[in-house]
Amino acid sequence: MKKIYSLIAFVAVVLTACQKQPVIPNSAPKHTPSLTLTLAAADYKILGDTSSYAYKSSAFMSDADAKVTIPLILAAKYPLVDDKSKAMVTFAIGTPTIKLADSTYSKVAYTLTNADYLLLPGNKFTDFSAAQILSWLPYKYTSPVANQLAVLTFNYYAGTTTVQTFSYLYLNGAWQQIYMLTPAQYTAVGHSSFNQFTSADAEANIYAYINAILKADLSVAAFAKVGDVKYVSFNYYVSSGKSTYQRVLPLAFDGTNWVTKSTNETLSFARTNGKWELDAAISYTLVKDDYTYIGTQTKAGSDAARANVAQYPDFNISAPTDATYWSDSDLNAALTAVLVNKFKATSNAGQKYIITYTVYSFGKTSNVAKTFVYDGSNFSISTQ
Incomplete structure (x- = not known):
């Protein structure tokens, strides 16, 4: 019997030795005295919220936005660092950039026909309210692409019916009306001849004109908050090719002016009680x-x-x-x-x-x- 027990024990040892042992990951927190990180586009995507400014623009709208959001990025990138670890993070603050799917005016401009109004289910009239035109757009443009622009002229009903032209942008999966310059606004900045800016205008001057227009518009100025973004649609003529385009310029409100900017800032964060927080x-x-x-x-x-x-x-x-x-x-x-x-x-x-x-x-x-x-x-x- 003693020999049999010995044989069983020997077989058990051999089987145990041959079996592949599981690898136990080292999940213990690691102390990292000092991390230096410049956020890349992929880091902003860690947030997962595809509708957020940071996700879309690889930038934050404001310093306050960065202070709240960067700890979430650090927690995802460095989950196994312990308390007292620090991170010096460089990040971007700025307005989003946008590249239109097509900005050729003749291709994005459209005047609705009587038949177009009937595309909206249940509608029997040849005019649209602001809400109705937004509901109608998916029926007219059944397969829109990202950053598609539509400059629509239609019968607009707001108590009375008038003919109006508005700009609509397919942004982040939905149509939205964006700010569009009017003939009176072109006139206000000395461009009344054709109601457009041209390639003879310096980019800086165009930004200054639009900033002045937004500041003078009480419907905008009365509600503007720091970090607000306006997508501004305006007509633009290029003399060299004799071509007309409808451009869209995103501008952010900095508390005083509507600006286009992209700057880098650096803040320090520390891990305390298991959480990343802004370091003093x-x-x-x-x-x-x-x-x-x-x-x-x-x-x-x-x-x-x-x-x-x-x-x-x-x-x-x-x-x-x-x-x-x-x-x-x-x-x-x-x-x-x-x-x-x-x-x-x-x-x-x-x-x-x-x-x-x-x-x-x-x-x-x-x-x-x-x-x-x-x-x-x-x-x-x-x-x-």
Whole structure:
């Protein structure tokens, strides 16, 4: 019997050894002290909401929008980092861009016939209200493509019937009426001859004209909020090809003007209690290129001190009698120069920066940190 039990035990060991063991993934949180990320188009798509501004435009409408949304992206991209991990994220803020399926005026412009009105089920009249024309569009254009434009002239009923021309855009799977310039508005900006802009108009001037028109339109100005986007349809003539187009320009309201913009900003986020949150301060450690920049591109400190810091990536604070000595005020000037060079273009008022740099004192080097705050124009040492 003893031999039989031994044989059974031997077979069990062999079978166990031959069986492929399951791989247990390492799901333990990983500490990542510092992540640096520039959001790509695929990162904005992580949000999954195809109707959102960020998903459609690979940009945020505002800084406030970014602060709320970026933690969702970080949670999806880095689910296994632990608390105290930080991420410095560069992202885009701007208006969406749009490429029309076809902008040739003769192809997008259409005047409804009496038969067209009857395409809308249940309609017996040869005019449409604002709601009816939107309901009618899918019956006329049964297979629309993304960013298809329709400039429609029809009998418009709003208490009384008048002939009107409006622009409609097939955007993100649905038809919507968009803002269209009227003859009176072209006249207001000096383009009354043909009610259009032309290739002789500089792009910047066209943007300025439309901004002025939107600001003067009380139906728009009375309700405009920061981040609102208007898709503006206008007629455009290209003299070289003698061709007429209907262009669409998206503009965003920045609180004062309607603008087209695309800028990059940087914010710092930290993982706390299992969640990504906006970090109160951006942490940055000077690299060798920063010391070179201070030594060769600024006026901080003495000539000898700048030459020394460009050669050795540290600040000599050993003794004031040293030719290469950096005083506290000199250090502040040097660090401020780096902040201006690296962060001013993307900084928001109130943003704090914790800058870590290396000092040399009597033969030893060590790291020191200072906190600066940006007031919207300048960087200064934080007093908080």
